[in-house]
Amino acid sequence: MEKFAIGLVVGGLAGAVLATNNYKMRTLVRKGQEEMQAKLDALMDEKIRDMEDGADKIAQKAQKTAEKAKEKAEEIKEKATKKKEEK
Numbered sequence: 001m002e003k004f005a006i007g008l009v010v011g012g013l014a015g016a017v018l019a020t021n022n023y024k025m026r027t028l029v030r031k032g033q034e035e036m037q038a039k040l041d042a043l044m045d046e047k048i049r050d051m052e053d054g055a056d057k058i059a060q061k062a063q064k065t066a067e068k069a070k071e072k073a074e075e076i077k078e079k080a081t082k083k084k085e086e087k
Helices: 002-021 023-086
Strands: none
Touching (some): 002 023
16 A cells, blocks of 8 residues: 555656656646636636626516505505595
8 A cells, every 4th residue: 555655656746747847748737727717717707697687687676576565555545545535
């Protein structure tokens, strides 16, 4: 088990040394990092847009509900006024 762990560490270090000394490998790693960053940025932008759209929809629903409540209150007020006048 120790031999495997030591081999894993030595292999990792050798790979890291080869990657840092090889221009093509550094370029490939940098390109991969840039691509991943671009994808993450796009995903974050999409999530933000979805959240903003959801907030807008909730605000519109709340406004419609408030308008309906105001209309109902006016109807009730008119009915109460009519009943008061009848008495």
